Amino acid sequence: MGVYETQGFKLDNTGKRVVVDPVCRIEGHMRVEVNLDSNNVIRNAVSTGTMWRGLEVILKGRDPRDAWAFVERICGVCTGTHALTSVRAVEDALSIKIPDNANIIRNLMQLNLYIHDHLVHFYHLHALDWVDVVSALKADPKATSTLAQSISSWPLSSPGYFRDIQNRLKKFVESGQLGPFMNGYWGNPAYKLPPEANLMAVAHYLEALDFQKEIVKVHTIFGGKNPHPNWLVGGVPCAINLEGTGAVGAINMERLNLVKSIIDRCTEFVEQVYIPDLLAIGSFYKGWLYGGGISSKNLLSYGDIPNIANDYSTNSLLLPRGAIIDGKLDEIHPVDLRDPEQVQEFVAHSWYKYPDESKGLHPFDGVTEPNFVLGPNTKGSKTNIQELDEGAKYSWIKAPRWRGHAMEVGPLARMVMGYLQPKQFPEIHGLVDGALKKLDVPVTALFSTLGRTAARGLETAYCVKLQREQFDKLMTNLKNGDLNTANIEKWEPATWPKEARGVGFTEAPRGALGHWVTIKDTKIDNYQCVVPTTWNGGPRDHKGQIGAFEASLMDTPVAKADEPLEILRTLHSFDPCLACSTHVMSPDGQEMTSVKVR
Amino acid sequence: MNSKRVLVLGIGNLLWADEGFGVRCVEALNAGWQFPPQVRLMDGGTQGLYLLPYVQEADALLVFDAVDYGDTPGDLREVLGEQVPRFMGAKKMSLHQTGFQEVLMAAELTGKLPAELVLIGVQPEELEDYGGSLRDVVKAQLAPALQLALNWLDRWGAPGVPRDGRLAGAEAITDAALAIDVYEGERPSAEQAYRLGDTRFLNLEPT
Numbered sequence: 171m172g173v174y175e176t177q178g179f180k181l182d183n184t185g186k187r188v189v190v191d192p193v194c195r196i197e198g199h200m201r202v203e204v205n206l207d208s209n210n211v212i213r214n215a216v217s218t219g220t221m222w223r224g225l226e227v228i229l230k231g232r233d234p235r236d237a238w239a240f241v242e243r244i245c246g247v248c249t250g251t252h253a254l255t256s257v258r259a260v261e262d263a264l265s266i267k268i269p270d271n272a273n274i275i276r277n278l279m280q281l282n283l284y285i286h287d288h289l290v291h292f293y294h295l296h297a298l299d300w301v302d303v304v305s306a307l308k309a310d311p312k313a314t315s316t317l318a319q320s321i322s323s324w325p326l327s328s329p330g331y332f333r334d335i336q337n338r339l340k341k342f343v344e345s346g347q348l349g350p351f352m353n354g355y356w357g358n359p360a361y362k363l364p365p366e367a368n369l370m371a372v373a374h375y376l377e378a379l380d381f382q383k384e385i386v387k388v389h390t391i392f393g394g395k396n397p398h399p400n401w402l403v404g405g406v407p408c409a410i411n412l413e414g415t416g417a418v419g420a421i422n423m424e425r426l427n428l429v430k431s432i433i434d435r436c437t438e439f440v441e442q443v444y445i446p447d448l449l450a451i452g453s454f455y456k457g458w459l460y461g462g463g464i465s466s467k468n469l470l471s472y473g474d475i476p477n478i479a480n481d482y483s484t485n486s487l488l489l490p491r492g493a494i495i496d497g498k499l500d501e502i503h504p505v506d507l508r509d510p511e512q513v514q515e516f517v518a519h520s521w522y523k524y525p526d527e528s529k530g531l532h533p534f535d536g537v538t539e540p541n542f543v544l545g546p547n548t549k550g551s552k553t554n555i556q557e558l559d560e561g562a563k564y565s566w567i568k569a570p571r572w573r574g575h576a577m578e579v580g581p582l583a584r585m586v587m588g589y590l591q592p593k594q595f596p597e598i599h600g601l602v603d604g605a606l607k608k609l610d611v612p613v614t615a616l617f618s619t620l621g622r623t624a625a626r627g628l629e630t631a632y633c634v635k636l637q638r639e640q641f642d643k644l645m646t647n648l649k650n651g652d653l654n655t656a657n658i659e660k661w662e663p664a665t666w667p668k669e670a671r672g673v674g675f676t677e678a679p680r681g682a683l684g685h686w687v688t689i690k691d692t693k694i695d696n697y698q699c700v701v702p703t704t705w706n707g708g709p710r711d712h713k714g715q716i717g718a719f720e721a722s723l724m725d726t727p728v729a730k731a732d733e734p735l736e737i738l739r740t741l742h743s744f745d746p747c748l749a750c751s752t753h754v755m756s757p758d759g760q761e762m763t764s765v766k767v768r
Numbered sequence: 769m770n771s772k773r774v775l776v777l778g779i780g781n782l783l784w785a786d787e788g789f790g791v792r793c794v795e796a797l798n799a800g801w802q803f804p805p806q807v808r809l810m811d812g813g814t815q816g817l818y819l820l821p822y823v824q825e826a827d828a829l830l831v832f833d834a835v836d837y838g839d840t841p842g843d844l845r846e847v848l849g850e851q852v853p854r855f856m857g858a859k860k861m862s863l864h865q866t867g868f869q870e871v872l873m874a875a876e877l878t879g880k881l882p883a884e885l886v887l888i889g890v891q892p893e894e895l896e897d898y899g900g901s902l903r904d905v906v907k908a909q910l911a912p913a914l915q916l917a918l919n920w921l922d923r924w925g926a927p928g929v930p931r932d933g934r935l936a937g938a939e940a941i942t943d944a945a946l947a948i949d950v951y952e953g954e955r956p957s958a959e960q961a962y963r964l965g966d967t968r969f970l971n972l973e974p975t
Contacts, residue, residue, distance in 0.1 A: 228783065228899030230956040236945030243783050243813060243946075290817055342877065379874055383821035397815040400943070 176714050177464060177576070179724045182207070183214040187557055190734050200707055200746065202737060203558055204723055210731055215716070215723035216560045217707050219567035226538050229697040234260045234689050235661075237697065238401045241685070244699075250283050250389065251678040252685075252699075253401040258482075259685040260403050263672025269654040272405035273479035274644045275392050278429070279399070280475065280676065281637040282388040285436050287679035288581070288630040289385070289444060291745045293378035296623065299739035300451050301363060301371040304356040307340055309369035317366050322446040326377065335373045355733040362454045371451065374443055381439055388432055391425050405656030412648060426645070433641055437634050448627040452609050452620055461619030461740035463578065463722030467497040470577035470705065471584045472505060472684065474677035475636060482675070488636055489677050490587040490595055495575050499590055505572075507673045507684055510534070513700065515568040518712035519560070522568060528712045530571060533686035533698035534671060565709040569717060570700050578718040579681030579705040580744060585625040586616060588632075597635060601628040619722070622743040663692035678702050680745040703746050719744065771806050772924050775826035775882070776917060777819065779812040779833050779868055782946060785900040786834050786892030791941075792902060792948055793832035793888070793913050798941045800914070801928030803921065811941045816867030823871055824880035828924050830917055831868075831885075834892040834906070841893035842905030844912055852885040886920055888913050901952045 173182045183205045191201040205214040229237055237260065238253040254276060261268065268276075311332040318327040363371070386396055392408055393399020400407045411420035473491025476482055484491045484504065492502035506512055514530025517523070523541040524531065531537060545562025548555060558564045571577070588598030605628055606613060615621055660666065671688040681702030688696040706718040716724075722740050729736070778794030780787045791811050798809045808826075812819050823829060835855055837845060847855045853872045875881040890913065893903040902910075918928050944950065 228956065232954055232956075233945065236943070239943040239945045240783070243781060249813070249815070294817065338877075376877065379817075379820070379878060382817065383824070386818060386821075397818045398811060398813055398943070 181214045211727045212723050215720040217719040218565040226697050229694045231693050234694050235403045251676050255674045255676045255683050255685045257401050257403050259672050259674025259687045263670040266404050266660050267480045268405045270479045271655045274640050275406045277475050277640045281633045284633045284679050286385045288626050293375050296742045302361040302368050305365045306369040306372045309365035314366040314369045318370050322442050324442040355735045358733050358735050360729045360735045410653045433637050440630050440634050459618040460726040461722045462617035463718050465578045466617035468575050468577045469494045469583035470579050471587050472675040472682040492587050515570045516711040519709040520568045521563050536698040567704050567708045569708040569711045576715050576717050579702050581629045582622045582625040619740045619743045706744050772827045774807045774828045776809045776830045777812045781814050785894045785897040786906045789834040789890050790832040795941045799935050803928050804926050807926045820871050823875050826882045828884040829882040831887045833889050835889035839891040841891050843891040844909050845889050847887040852887045888916050
């Protein structure tokens with residue numbers, strides 16, 4: 171490949187190659203290769219999806235009303251979001267309208283998933299990219315208490331409390347069993363927090379671990395069961411009977427009160443723990459503003475949380491929808507998922523075959539024909555690739571583009587979109603603005619790894635508020651006697667047209683998610699998913715344009731080439747489906763995530 | 769009265785052939801037997817931390833899974849106590865195992881690891897068949913695996929009682945569309961749906 175320029179980046183793959191390979195599968199695994207120059211700055215980045223995703227084809231011929239149950243199994247983290255996207259796609263195809271209560275309950279489940287996912291991501295999948303656990307052992311519990319009390323009124327903040335946490339941690343470390351803290355690059359100079367901030371973060375790691383389990387009870391209540399809640403084309407599969415009693419059957423007042431109390435506790439935890447922690451950690455890292463990639467130029471959001479049932483237009487969506495291109499922040503383009511010119515997937519560098527690979531295909535016309543060939547500069551073999559040849563095909567992920575542009579999706583896209591429209595989204599604007607002021611950084615600081623992580627936290631605070639509003643709406647309906655949760659008018663396939671197609675979209679916690687379905691003779695004829703990690707983690711296109719992951723690593727200095735902390739920190743900031751895959755261990759407790767410097 | 773709380777958990781991704789063993793076990797156990805109320809049967813899928821609360825509540829945990837021990841395909845192994853977390857991470861086979869290993873460690877970190885741990889694992893034959901079901905050698909181990917589990921449940925004072933008649937829909941563990949007979953029967957043909965996986969994960973020796 172040599173040297174070339176694209177999207178304002180100069181790619182150069184002549185330097186030392188570092189391979190970071192999580193080496194595992196199921197949810198769509200990823201490997202990254204970078205080239206470092208003589209100062210250990212990343213000058214080329216190659217992101218590859220190492221797993222064939224064949225969901226589209228296994229749905230062929232199935233009953234479209236069952237598709238949600240399959241898509242719920244694609245991924246271990248986005249289960250509910252995929253299911254919701256699927257039922258929306260089928261409803262769109264068959265023109266099925268859902269009752270207001272069903273829309274509200276879906277919103278509550280989706281918001282609940284956001285809050286859970288963002289919280290777990292911050293504390294359990296991402297925090298250790300910023301927090302040095304071993305350094306926490308050196309902290310003074312009294313000073314930690316002072317720090318904690320200076321940023322929040324959260325009651326668990328006494329010196330004794332932090333001393334206990336430190337002792338527990340010490341015991342864990344001394345037993346040689348670091349557990350979830352196993353694969354850190356402890357002591358790496360890229361860690362910037364003082365020991366006290368590290369200890370406070372470890373304490374909140376443990377508290378969040380305990381708290382997160384309360385949040386998901388909302389899914390059990392509305393979805394009938396967890397971890398794989400039930401969904402229904404035409405509404406939600408839960409009946410409501412306010413006077414009902416007992417544990418089995420309809421939603422009653424007792425359960426609704428439980429939902430209410432969970433919402434209250436989410437509010438407390440997010441306001442008093444998550445946001446103060448985020449700002450505290452941010453204040454130590456605000457000088458490290460790498461990792462922005464293409465976020466300052468191209469952002470995309472499909473939007474979500476329709477405030478009006480069955481209205482999926484921009485004005486109804488409480489999470490903003492739109493596209494920003496070429497860094498023109500004063501122009502938000504409308505997004506239409508049906509328009510064949512907008513969302514297209516390219517395969518010039520993907521292991522698939524198109525008749526003409528200089529052209530993209532809209533998902534309705536999507537083709538998924540594998541073509542696993544390696545370029546001439548690949549090192550290793552098909553079964554043991556040591557170094558990819560990014561000049562040729564190099565990923566199982568397709569490269570989606572919006573009107574030909576590589577786009578970043580996710581919380582940062584959503585929060586920037588909201589921030590830029592203060593009239594429509596005053597709460598988002600206020601949250602973002604408040605954080606920028608508190609950290610005393612300009613708007614451009616958002617376009618960074620830290621900005622992405624901050625956007626996720628601010629979005630959680632926004633979702634907590636939306637959750638409360640949606641709950642109040644539900645209660646108003648119920649009190650007015652509207653208990654309807656499903657529309658089964660078109661349940662029977664005999665009522666369907668011979669052929670129909672539809673699009674369902676959501677914003678998954680990690681970004682824009684779309685399902686395109688074609689139904690023929692009452693069965694699924696074609697099903698295409700374009701998932702957020704495809705947008706962010708996809709490979710180059712026929713023009714050589716790089717995607718969000720690759721761009722985000724460019725020009726970042728790495729403190730130690732054999733400890734790719736900065737690489738993991740930036741990739742994890744996208745909350746990719748592979749976040750947890752960097753913790754893989756062998757039977758002897760050794761790390762499996764391999765880092766190879768060549 | 770023995771009120772030891774028991775969680776029987778099937779984990780894995782049923783869309784990846786023998787990876788579905790754990791979920792299929794718990795589905796079959798639920799279809800064939802009824803248990804006293806202190807027993808919870810659960811299809812854990814590939815969920816990670818979502819499973820933590822259920823694990824924390826249990827005094828005894830029995831996990832069904834497909835685990836790559838390097839044995840002959842179809843071999844069944846029973847692993848006990850502190851060996852369980854170690855085996856859950858054996859050979860980089862599947863992400864859900866990492867996730868579940870973390871669940872066990874998180875349970876320990878919060879002081880709520882079940883006192884008794886049992887893993888009933890089968891050596892898979894085939895994983896790289898997306899949309900496929902259990903291979904014969906693995907399917908043949910369903911009944912023996914269930915017997916091992918029933919023995920443990922007996923020992924824990926929660927014996928299973930055979931169900932008479934078919935399971936009512938609402939009692940099923942997995943959605944009807946994913947029940948093993950429907951899942952296998954409605955599979956699109958190989959012509960319609962490419963079935964091979966990524967050759968780098970086919971467990972071949974490097975060439």
